[in-house]
Amino acid sequence: MFRMIIFDLDGTVLNTLDDIHSSLMDTLDKFGLEKFGIDTTRTFVGDGIRKLIERAVSPDKYSENIENYFREIYNKRLVETTKPYDGITDVMERLKAAGACQVVLSNKATEYTDSIVRHFGLDRYLDGWYGFDCFHEKKPSPLPVREILKEKGFSVDDALMIGDNYTDIESGAGAGIKTCFCKYGYGKLRSVQADFFIGSPSEIPQIAGLK
Incomplete structure (x- = not known):
């Protein structure tokens, strides 16, 4: 069993896409930009807000x-429409009962990460949660993972x-730990392949080594 589980937040624990999209569309509308x-x-998501906006409006704008x-x-x-993926809190509860240390590492700012974690009561399962600004570098850098370990x-x-x-x-992988890619989320892989692939949170206990 893995004794330490590091979760991403958006697209892994929580489905945040609708709230991000509606906020982005209102922003583009405000500045007269194409929606x-x-x-x-x-x-566009996964690399922080700065990159999200650059991709949405183009770097030159x-x-x-x-x-x-x-x-x-x-x-x-x-948290207007954001909600945990089905079964994820049950998984986190099982991991906690088994003695696993669980943390969230997000490319969101810490203020957003903290608000969302507390709103959904994820703090009852977690031993820590970190936004990108907790470290000198953010994912895909291995530094945050190394620091957490x-x-x-x-x-x-x-x-x-x-x-x-x-990311x-x-x-x-850069930090030398095993990785699991959530196909149910909204991100993508590039050159580095994951060690495990899952289609729903219900598969996490098996990957994590719970009996």
Whole structure:
């Protein structure tokens, strides 16, 4: 059994896409920019808000005003339609009962991560949660994973990274731990392949080594 489980948040524990998309569309409308469907937004998420806005408006049209407006709107809609994926809290409860250390590592800012974790009561299962600004580098850098392992006192053999995007898999693999890709999320892989693949949260206990 893996004694340390590192979860991504968006697309892994929580389905946040609708709230991100609606906030983004209102932002584009505010600045008179071309809007698009949610499937396009799906391809833009996973690398933080700055990258999301750059991809949505194009790098040459990006401005801090646009990003700040999005942040203001999204902060009000963090949990309008966002909800945990079916079965994920049951899985986290089982992992906790088995003695696993569980944390969330997100490319969201810590203020958003903290608000969402507490709103959905995920803090009852977790031993920590981290936004991108908790570290000098963010996923796909392996640094956050290494720092978390050091802080919690686990070796690379103890740990499993679970996420739905290349940022999660590359971060975990770069740190030397096993990785699990969530096909039910809205991210994608690039050059680094995961060790495990799952189609729903219900498959996590088997991957994690629970009996």
